[in-house]
Amino acid sequence: MTEVDKMTKIEFNPIGVIHSPYKHRAEAPFQGIFSDEKFELEFYKEYIDGLKDIEGFSHIVLLYYAHKSRGFHLQTTTPWDTTLHGVFTTFSPIRPNAILLSVVPLLERKNEYTLIVSQLDAIDGTPILDIKPYVPSLMVRKNAQIGWMHNKIRFSKKERKEDF
Amino acid sequence: MTEVDKMTKIEFNPIGVIHSPYKHRAEAPFQGIFSDEKFELEFYKEYIDGLKDIEGFSHIVLLYYAHKSRGFHLQTTTPWDTTLHGVFTTFSPIRPNAILLSVVPLLERKNEYTLIVSQLDAIDGTPILDIKPYVPSLMVRKNAQIGWMHNKIRFSKKERKEDF
Numbered sequence: 001m002t003e004v005d006k007m008t009k010i011e012f013n014p015i016g017v018i019h020s021p022y023k024h025r026a027e028a029p030f031q032g033i034f035s036d037e038k039f040e041l042e043f044y045k046e047y048i049d050g051l052k053d054i055e056g057f058s059h060i061v062l063l064y065y066a067h068k069s070r071g072f073h074l075q076t077t078t079p080w081d082t083t084l085h086g087v088f089t090t091f092s093p094i095r096p097n098a099i100l101l102s103v104v105p106l107l108e109r110k111n112e113y114t115l116i117v118s119q120l121d122a123i124d125g126t127p128i129l130d131i132k133p134y135v136p137s138l139m140v141r142k143n144a145q146i147g148w149m150h151n152k153i154r155f156s157k158k159e160r161k162e163d164f
Numbered sequence: 165m166t167e168v169d170k171m172t173k174i175e176f177n178p179i180g181v182i183h184s185p186y187k188h189r190a191e192a193p194f195q196g197i198f199s200d201e202k203f204e205l206e207f208y209k210e211y212i213d214g215l216k217d218i219e220g221f222s223h224i225v226l227l228y229y230a231h232k233s234r235g236f237h238l239q240t241t242t243p244w245d246t247t248l249h250g251v252f253t254t255f256s257p258i259r260p261n262a263i264l265l266s267v268v269p270l271l272e273r274k275n276e277y278t279l280i281v282s283q284l285d286a287i288d289g290t291p292i293l294d295i296k297p298y299v300p301s302l303m304v305r306k307n308a309q310i311g312w313m314h315n316k317i318r319f320s321k322k323e324r325k326e327d328f
Contacts, residue, residue: 010231129174141223153299
């Protein structure tokens with residue numbers, strides 16, 4: 001690809017699949033941190049060599065594809081208020097290029113091709129696009145300003161208070 | 165898409181393009197936090213309504229496509245040591261589904277379709293896949309364990325000390 005424009009096609013293949021107790025979107029919380037469940041990330045065998053050393057990381061950045069989303073809205077409401085917001089200021093899965101991102105605790109490497117994680121919102125069968133190491137020095141911006149979400153979003157810190 | 169397997173094609177289109185002073189990969193730092201440059205994120209006009217309210221966020225999560233990468237390595241060395249590591253424990257762009265992620269300060273909305281950001285490693289012409297709001301309560305895990313990177317990665321905190 002030498003030159004890019006809006007018609008350029010970018011094609012990916014799943015590297016694995018998420019096994020989730022949530023079978024439909026309505027069962028899943030709207031953010032993974034509200035979940036008390038565990039999830040299996042199953043990697044296809046041609047990619048498992050890429051997981052070498054993953055056990056040493058307590059958290060991973062999981063990128064997955066909202067495969068049940070159809071089309072997108074450029075502005076959307078959220079669970080937090082009744083105002084329309086730009087979709088790029090939300091986590092709505094009904095977005096252009098429906099890539100979802102969660103920072104998830106890595107609980108266990110169950111076997112060579114399976115990782116057990118928690119704090120996820122994905123439904124069963126969700127394709128995995130990528131995982132990356134979670135590195136605080138690259139991702140911690142604790143004083144970040146959060147625009148319209150300020151004083152609106154409510155996350156329970158109870159179960160994750162050790163993180164703050 | 166009802167059932168997913170490793171042959172499933174997932175197709176995206178860029179929502180915009182990154183204008184960068186780095187014209188070739190060799191010019192770019194290996195992590196955006198080492199950059200002192202500014203970058204323009206130009207969004208294609210059909211997506212700009214999705215940017216409503218973005219100005220209120222001090223940082224965004226930028227997902228972009230390493231469009232110059234060809235193929236992938238499942239294990240790779242990094243600038244930090246001479247050992248082979250699983251690619252999913254690294255930020256190498258030579259990875260399956262070459263999606264790159266940076267948390268970047270949003271400096272300015274220059275006009276309806278252009279955002280100015282810093283701390284990026286992307287080369288000129290890089291396609292933008294998605295942007296998401298950076299929300300500390302979802303992404304701050306400051307005590308995360310970082311496996312093989314422990315005591316190896318060296319980031320200058322000087323220029324970003326206000327974040328820690």
